[in-house]
Structures are given as C-alpha cells and as structure tokens.
Amino acid sequence: MSLIDSIPLPRRVRLPRVDGLIQWIVPLAIIAIWQVASVTGFVPTRVLPAPSDVLLAGWKLLLSGELVRNIWVSFWRASIGFLIGGSIGFAFGLANGLSQLSAKLTDTTLQMVRNVPHLALIPLVILWFGIDESAKLFLVALGVFFPIYLNTLHGIRTVDPQLIEMGRIYGMRDGELFRRVIFPGALPSIFVGIRFALGIMWLTLIVAETIAASSGLGYMAMQAREFMLIDVVVLSILIYALLGKLADSASRVLERLTLSWHPAFQKR
C-alpha cells in the first residue's frame, strides 16, 4: 500500500454504515478473546463465566420474564429520577443564570450541598423512606441535579455578551432574547451537563439498588451473588454497560438534532 492510499478519504465519501460499525470492533474483540480464554480454561469459570454462559443465563431469565421486569423497573426509576432532578437543576440553573438576586440567594447553599457525596446520604435516605421507590428516586434526582444545574448556569453565564447587546439593539425583549440568543447559546453546555448526569444516574441507581431494593437490576445482581450465580452477576454488569451506552447515544442524537448549527456537529 502506498502512502497515498493510507491518507483517509474525505468523510462524505466514506460509507456511513461502515463508520457506525467501527466502534463495535473493540468490544466484540474483547468478548471473542474472553470466550476463547474461558473455553480453553485459561480463565476458570468460577472467576469469570464464558460469554456464552452469560448469554444462556440471560436467555433463561428472559424466558422467565424476570430480566425484562428488572430492566424495566430500573429503567423507570432512572428516567423518573432523571426527569425530576434534571428539571429542578435546569430550573435553578436558569434562575441563577438570569437573576443576580436568585444566584445570591441560593448558589452558596447549593454549592455546599454539592460537596456532600450524595451516596453518603444512603443511610439517612433509608431511614427516611425505607427501601421504597421514593428512596431510589430521591437519590437519582439528587445525583442528577448538580451536573445539570452547574452546566446550565455556566452555559447561560457564558453566552457571548456581544450577541446579547446585538439582540437588545435589534429590539428583543426579555422573552425573545432568551428564546433567540441566551437559550441556544447555553445549549451546548446544557448537553454536557446532561451527559454527565446520565452517567451519575446509572451509578446512583445501581448503588441504591444493590443496597436497598426488592427489584431492579442491582437487586438481581445481589440476589445472584447470594446463590453464587456468577453468570447472572456478569450479565447484570453487561446490561449496565449497554444501558449506559444507550443513554449516551440518545443524548448524542438529541445533540445532533439541536446543535446542527455548531461547526463540531456539521456533517460535510
């Protein structure tokens, strides 16, 4: 192969299907190596079951309906908690970004609360809510609140003041200025917050479900540990990875749709 062949083609010539598949090469290769290592006995199945065993365990749980039920419960908790925490964080971010008074009033308090690791509240939350749904929702909402709050606030504060002056000169009133200049300007930063929050959302939920729950993926993993069902434990972990990837992809699609003006998202 000559040097010229190794120079990448312009993006628009490259097939999008191939582009989409490239990212899966590494995960699939890892699974293949893992399978070989298990089958040859290089890794004892007591330590790590073969991917085929994990798949089989998943199939059994799927047939019994247990898997779908647990995924659904976790998914529901994650989304509701995210919606609650995200909306409150977004609302505070807007208020404190737009109003000096609001920022002076609440920002210090919020910064103090932010520095308490929210998982440290688990004992308190169990005392308050028991192992009820509300305990999990509370923890997820609390975890999701801060990245969204901070990034919304940052996004609004860093909107180009020259554009705001331009909007004022061209007669935009507060509402229109927000809709046309401030919000679109803050959006890239808000998306950064959303993607951070999605990571924290899963982390919080899984910890909460492993410690205090009677359903959900975390509970399923803990139950499996009790009965030494290592394939189910590994299955749960793999599902976390997939769900995390799914949430991230969803936010990317949303980013692409709303930030198509941004040079970083323009397909050429």
Add this chain to the structure above:
Amino acid sequence: MQTAVRSSLPETEFTSRANFAPHARVVREERAAQTTGLPLSIRGLRKSFGDNEVLRGIDLHIPAGQFVAIVGKSGCGKSTLLRLIAGLDRIDAGSISFGQDIQPEDIRVMFQEPRLLPWARVLANVEVGLGRDRASADAHARAEKALIEVGLADKRDQWPSVLSGGQKQRVALGRALVSRPRVLAFDEPLGALDALTRISMQRLLERVWRDQGFTAILVTHDVSEAVALADRVLVIEDGRIAHDVTVNAGRPRQRGSAELAGLEGSILSHLLSADDRT
C-alpha cells in the same frame, strides 16, 4: 479641500456647497429629494468613564443623508461618540437630536464583529434586523431582498459558521439594512477584513448608501477608507473635534486618485503632528 475647526462649521458648509460645480449641486439636490436620512444635531456632548473624560464637549451638525467618517487615534473617543449616537451608552451631558421623533428601527449599528447568531441560518439572521416587524408576514420577503442587496441571496440557508469573514460582514450589513434605517452607524466594520475584501466591502457600503440615502457615520482608523467613502471627515483628538474636513471628490470615487491621496496625506499629518506635540 477644506479644513475647518468645528466652531465655524455652518459657514464652511455654506461655502463648500457654493464651491460645488453646478452639476454636482444638481446631483446633490436630487439625492436630497429621495433621501430617507435623518439630520443629526449634537450639542455639548460629554461622556466620562470613571475619572476618564472621554468626550469633552462635542458640537456637531450632520445634514440628512451625509456620509461622515470619524477618525482619530485609538482611545480618542470616536467609538464612544458612535455608541452615544446609536443610543448604546448613556449621555453624561449635552444632547443628540434627530430633529424628530424616531423609532428604534431608524438607527442601526454595524460592529467590527459580525455578531451573527451562530444557531440561526443566514436568512433568519437578517430577519433579526427587522426589529418589531420580525413577526410580520412579509419578514421573509424583506430579509431576502436585503440579502440580494448585499449579494448573498444564494447563501440564505447556510449556517454562519461556513461563511467567510467578508460574507459574514455582508450578512451583518444586510441585517442592518433590512429595516430601512435612516441613520446607520459603522464601528470599524471592515477592520477585521483582508485588504481586497475590504475594498469590495467599501464599494458595497458606498453603493447601498447611495441607493438608500441614509445618514452614514463611519468610525475607522483607516484614513484612506475615510476619504474614499465620506463626504466629510472629522478628526477627533482628546475628546474634541479637532478638524472637520470636507471631501468634494465626485462619486463613485476613484480609489488611489491624486486628490484623495492628497487629502489623506494632510489628514494623516494632522493626526501625526498631534502625536509629536504630546
């Protein structure tokens, strides 16, 4: 060429008109008939930022439809004067009057940066310039017309990020023009452009000014640009108008003509001699 200290301006203006060749006067009157520009009277204008007195009493009359360039060293207060005229900053003392009640859409500003909304397509960016008429039914049509005027009709659906610097500035000009302003204030609008783009933008500015007849006020640090475009060049020094120079060359101006070059030289020597005194 005429040079006059600001206090004797009404006289100079009179004499400068009298000095026009007869046909030049006819041209001027024709334009006056179709002009949409507003006259501008500034009396005893002062502005300070903290202890720094930037403008120390500006008296100035700009007739409707005139193209005035304001030059001066950086920090002399020329941009401040422009911002006060455009209503962007508060006046400390004195007055600026346009001879009648004005609408916000009557006065527009163009800055050195295009200040386009990156998340709005070119056409939508021009529509922003309509002010309160943004929601009206003919907003699209008017914005498109302004885009044609600045020669960017084919870029209407592009994002600003794909345009060149000169194209962005033309969109900004379209946005400023779309509401048919009667006073257009330019704050070094071509300062960030390369030399060739600059010249074609100067031609464009001259053309739209002649077509629309607004009163144009151009702040620039480029004296050759000032004499190439303006009817009149004001030199500001230490917060006052130090020189008021009338440019009588016919239009469209021939760039690099001996007459303009001579004028440019004399204005530059004013600016530089002020430098020597300090």
